[in-house]
Amino acid sequence: MKIGDIQINEYPLLLAPMEDVTEPSFRFMCKKFGADLMYSEFVASEALIRNVDNTLKKLTVLDYERPVGIQIYGHNIDSMIEATKMVTEAKPDLIDINFGCPVKKIATRGAGAGMLQDIPKMLKMTQEVVKNTHLPVTVKTRLGWDENSKIIVQLAEQLQDCGIKALTIHGRTRNQMYKGQADWTLIGEVKNNQRMKIPIIGNGDIDDPEKAKLMIQKYNIDAIMIGRATYGRPWIFKEIKHFFEYNEIMKPLTLKEKVEIAKLHLSKSLEWKTGNRGIFEMRRHFSEYFKALPNFKEYRNTLVMSLDIQQLFDTLDKIAEIYTEY
Numbered sequence: 001m002k003i004g005d006i007q008i009n010e011y012p013l014l015l016a017p018m019e020d021v022t023e024p025s026f027r028f029m030c031k032k033f034g035a036d037l038m039y040s041e042f043v044a045s046e047a048l049i050r051n052v053d054n055t056l057k058k059l060t061v062l063d064y065e066r067p068v069g070i071q072i073y074g075h076n077i078d079s080m081i082e083a084t085k086m087v088t089e090a091k092p093d094l095i096d097i098n099f100g101c102p103v104k105k106i107a108t109r110g111a112g113a114g115m116l117q118d119i120p121k122m123l124k125m126t127q128e129v130v131k132n133t134h135l136p137v138t139v140k141t142r143l144g145w146d147e148n149s150k151i152i153v154q155l156a157e158q159l160q161d162c163g164i165k166a167l168t169i170h171g172r173t174r175n176q177m178y179k180g181q182a183d184w185t186l187i188g189e190v191k192n193n194q195r196m197k198i199p200i201i202g203n204g205d206i207d208d209p210e211k212a213k214l215m216i217q218k219y220n221i222d223a224i225m226i227g228r229a230t231y232g233r234p235w236i237f238k239e240i241k242h243f244f245e246y247n248e249i250m251k252p253l254t255l256k257e258k259v260e261i262a263k264l265h266l267s268k269s270l271e272w273k274t275g276n277r278g279i280f281e282m283r284r285h286f287s288e289y290f291k292a293l294p295n296f297k298e299y300r301n302t303l304v305m306s307l308d309i310q311q312l313f314d315t316l317d318k319i320a321e322i323y324t325e326y
C-alpha cells in the first residue's frame with residue numbers, strides 16, 4: 001500500500017489514533033509488535049496555535065516510530081491552516097484530519113464528526129490543509145452523521161478530489177458513538193467504487209486475527225486500523241500477521257512474557273509522562289494484560305490503584321512468580 005510516497009507493505013495493520021492512549025510510550029510497544037503505521041492522539045488546532053504546552057508535546061515524533069502520522073481537528077479553517085503549518089514543522093510522515101470524533105463537546109461545535117453536518121466546510125477545510133503542507137494528508141471519518149445520512153460513498157469521492165492520499169472509515173455513524181457493531185458493508189462499497197483510487201482503511205471492532213482476515217477478504221480493503229483491542233495487548237499486530245502468513249493462530253504468550261511486556265510498557269510510560277500520569281494511563285492496559293487470571297483481585301487492585309512505582313514493579317514480578325502455570 002502506498003500513501004503518497006510512503007511505501008507500506010501489503011495489508012498493513014495500523015494503530016488507531018486514541019486520546020490518552022497513542023502517545024509515544026504506547027506507540028513504542030505497538031511498533032515493537034509490528035504496527036505498520038501509527039497515529040498520534042488527536043491534536044486540537046486551537047490549542048496548538050495558542051501554544052498550549054500539553055498539546056505541543058503531542059507533536060513529538062521519534063525516528064524509530066516512522067511512518068507516523070499526526071492527527072489534527074478543529075472547526076475553524078484558519079486555525080486548521082495554522083495548525084497544519086506547525087505540524088508540518090514537527091516532521092511527521094503524514095497529517096491526518098479527524099472528521100470522526102463523536103464526543104458531544106467537539107462534534108456539536110462543528111469539529112470532528114460534527115463536520116459531517118457541513119460537507120462544504122469539510123471539503124474546504126480538507127483542501128486548505130492539503131494546500132498548506134507538502135506532507136500527504138489523510139482523513140479519518142465515519143459513515144455519516146446518523147442512520148438517515150450515511151453519505152460515505154459520495155463523501156469519499158469528494159474527499160479524494162480534495163487531494164487526500166488515504167481515507168480511514170470507522171463503520172459507525174456519529175450518533176452510534178461506540179454502540180452496536182461496526183458495519184463494514186459501506187466501507188466495502190467505498191473501496192469497490194471504480195472512481196476511488198486512494199487506499200481505503202477499514203476500522204471498527206477488529207479484535208482478533210480471523211476477523212481481520214475476513215474483513216480484508218470480504219470487503220477488499222487496503223488496510224486495517226485497530227483501536228481498543230490493542231489495550232494491554234500490543235502484540236495483537238504480531239498475532240494478526242502470524243495468522244495472515246501461516247493461516248494458524250499464534251501460540252499464546254506465556255504469563256511471564258506478558259509480565260515482561262507490561263514492565264517495559266510501564267517503564268516507557270514513566271519515561272514519557274510527568275507526575276502520576278505515567279501510572280494512571282497504564283491502568284486500562286494492566287486490566288487487559290492480566291485478564292481472566294483466577295484469584296487475581298488483590299493484584300489487580302494494586303495495579304489499578306497504587307501510585308507507588310516500586311510496588312507496581314514488585315507486583316508484576318510477583319504475578320510472574322505465582323502464576324507459573326499460565
Ligand SMILES: Cc1cc2nc3c(=O)[nH]c(=O)nc-3n(C[C@H](O)[C@H](O)[C@H](O)COP(=O)(O)O)c2cc1C
Nearest residue numbers: 016017018019041042098170204205206226227228
Ligand atoms: C479512548 C479512545 C480515544 C479515541 N481517540 C481518538 C482520536 O484521538 N482520534 C480519532 O480519530 N479517533 C479516536 N478514537 C476512535 C478510534 O480511533 C477508533 O476509530 C474506534 O475506537 C473504533 O475502532 P476499534 O473498534 O478498533 O476500537 C478513540 C477511541 C477511543 C476508545
